[in-house]
Amino acid sequence: MNADQLYRDSIADKELFWQQQARQLDWYTFPETILGSDETGYPQWFPDGMLNMCYLAVDRHVAKGYGAQVAVIYDSPVTGQQQKYTYAQVQQEVAKLAGGLRGLGLTEGDTAIIYMPMIPQSMFAMLACARIGVIHSVVFGGFAPHELSVRIDDCKPKVILTASVGIEGKKTIPYMPMVTEAIALSAHKPEHIVHVDRKLAGIKPAKGVIDYAALVAAFAPVPCISLPSTHPLYVLYTSGTTGKPKGIIRDTGGYATALQFSMTHIYGAQPGEVFWAASDVGWVVGHSYIVYGPLLNRNTTVVFEGKPIMTPDAGTFWRIISEHQVKIMFTAPTAIRAIKKEDPEGLLVKQYDLSCLRTQFLAGERCDVATLDWYEQHIGVPAIDHFWQTESGWPVLGLQRGVEQEPIIRAAAGKPIPGYDIRVFNDNGYELDAHHEGYLVIKLPLPPGTLTGLWNDPERFKRGYLEQFTGYYFSGDGVIRNEDGYMFITGRVDDVINVAGHRMSTAEMEEVVAGQPEVAECAVVGIEDTLKGQVPMALVVLKQGVTDPEQVPAAVVQLVREKIGAVACLKEVLVVQRLPKTRSGKILRKLIRTMIDGKAYQVPSTIDDPAIIEELQEQFALIKK
Incomplete structure (x- = not known):
């Protein structure tokens, strides 16, 4: 069959x-x-x-x-x-x-x-x-x-x-x-x-x-x-x-x-x-x-x-496969990208006999084609997402x-x-x-x-x-199917981001960031990252009268680390004058993500002040430089 x-x-x-x-x-x-x-x-x-x-x-x-x-x-x-x-x-x-x-x-x-x-x-x-x-x-x-x-x-x-x-x-x-x-x-x-x-x-x-x-x-x-x-x-x-x-x-x-x-x-x-x-x-x-x-x-x-790069060398994965005769391996693409970054020519791979390995499985996040290409070129076994x-x-x-x-x-x-x-x-x-x-x-x-x-x-x-669709389980993920039945995951459709294969709630991070005494309001969004797939970025509006605004980003990063842990990977905190909102006061997180990623966007008709978009666009352009 x-x-x-x-x-x-x-x-x-x-x-x-x-x-x-x-x-x-x-x-x-x-x-x-x-x-x-x-x-x-x-x-x-x-x-x-x-x-x-x-x-x-x-x-x-x-x-x-x-x-x-x-x-x-x-x-x-x-x-x-x-x-x-x-x-x-x-x-x-x-x-x-x-x-x-x-x-x-x-x-x-x-x-x-x-x-x-x-x-x-x-x-x-x-x-x-x-x-x-x-x-x-x-x-x-x-x-x-x-x-x-x-x-x-x-x-x-x-x-x-x-x-x-x-x-x-x-x-x-x-x-x-x-x-x-x-x-x-x-x-x-x-x-x-x-x-x-x-x-x-x-x-x-x-x-x-x-x-x-x-x-x-x-x-x-x-x-x-x-x-x-x-x-x-x-x-x-x-x-x-x-x-x-x-x-x-x-x-x-x-x-x-x-x-x-x-x-x-x-x-x-x-x-x-x-x-x-x-x-x-x-x-x-x-x-x-x-x-x-x-x-x-x-x-x-x-x-x-x-972890592969935190251990003595980037060849640790290959040493374990060879030494223990691993037939099937399963990891997140982040691990392979980290090894690739340290050993782009695959020199460490050549030090080990990997003939025992039959199949490599990847999951937790989408794997980019460049990483798949590197893996198959240097390891020589199928890498299956x-x-x-x-x-x-x-x-x-x-x-x-x-x-x-x-x-x-x-x-x-x-x-x-x-x-x-x-x-x-x-x-x-x-x-x-x-x-x-x-x-x-x-x-x-x-x-x-x-x-x-x-x-x-x-x-x-x-x-x-x-409750979203009667009789169906709602996954929270977007997908495209081709004519042969293969499916391509396009990402989360809610405010959960995927950091190195680990699901993290931006809402939870926002609760912590909002607890910083100098912060009046904030938004946390997931942005693209070449190593981890996605990482969080926090945009914060400060309260009036903050005497040392330049110290706030580091304090926010430390607070998230203390309350959630290093696994949250929040390192980018941007102080802004205003956040884009609808007339009803809802923060437009999807719009922020789109702007940060440099993709085309349209100003929603429900936004209060289109000038906010121009302000943020200038700040994001500086970040990319």
Whole structure:
């Protein structure tokens, strides 16, 4: 069967298709109902099935005789450490940590926050939570205490699992002190903090903090418990247009089914092969393709601590591929662009034998053709772009490399993946023909593995995703389809920007910028960047009587770094006299973006004072010079 036929089958009879895929898993109770609905009427997959994600990812492989296979390769060039864990060793580590969490009083349905660097204990913590039905919420370590505090108050964890420090290049990131500060800022106070002492930088845990190693040593291992398919595996926060992060809820059975399907059909991974997603467990890529996806498929997964240019040299990626015999790699285009910048002639590539690498996947942002050309010229394997979201949990658009070698079309994100009934709509909900830009929408029900709601906010879930077009999921992305079914993502249509593959809310940044005492009003927009794809720029109007306006931009940058974190990448702050607004007072952010990018624009008839445009045009022209 070819890829197009497989896709058609998945749309023609969704229940039969996903029933067949679900049989690839080892369920405690196989579902009799394949597609049901929750109390609100929203679709639910496999609602009466019983299973456990940790069992599927770890224990079943040990039970089938694969305990000696390497499950995890930890490679940390920033600390000079390497360590390998077999499936049997992972099972023992996870089962004892799960016993420790249960000893602290955590039970099925409780929540835990994991705020750690890229170390094996971060994925052990995720699996231990899954083992006993605790809902985990991993928070990216690059977020500042304020952002961590927001998530603590929303998901109300009984425990926070963290580490003493993380290492990024020559910088030491003090995780434990940031956790202490975040809890001080939070209304909710977790009952316990569990701390991995990395014995680096002299940072010690605060009084009353539980040592991770001591906790694991003190408790006996516990088995996996049987959980409903609909039990939330995790809550993962993503940026929203209102500024407040959205807690994406992921179920267990649908997610496991979708990830197993994707590993074999999309990525073409064979059990036993080494699969490397060069991301972080704090993002959805890390959840799906560092932890759960590869382990479900009995692959060896790489946990990489560091960034390609912040590690000893730009050849680190190629060293890891060669040394660990990586067959399939997955990263964001930003990483490849950074390596290309440091090694434009590909000289470092020639130092390593990369014959093991079969396919390179790219996601998180659009990849420019020049970067694709550089990669294929110097690496010599297909570089395949594909598209998905935190909300989807696994690819929406791509190519099914495990089914057939479909042609790669430059700049395209691929074709719809089985299960996603994708349409291209205009503002009025009419479907558009090929070569017309519109909204990417997906007919309900979404396939298994996609979000099942927002944590503690069902109304926001409906309002943000389901009300724009009745019966369809609204992705928030623009798209163009060609006559062969390939789709080209044109970018977000809301105020969320894509910084190096990470979604960041400009509304959230505006809240922080507006908190600077000298700022009267502000606008934050995403502008094009050759390395990161997009970066934010802030335009600020100062209050009357500010005595030292030249100091304001640096103060704003520092404030955003303190409140959100370096991941926001806000470095450009422009002091302006006025912001372009409609007569009703709405700031014209799209117009600002257009002007900054130097594209043609028209002054809207709703604007109060067209002279503002001329003022801003002059300032943007100076920036470009």
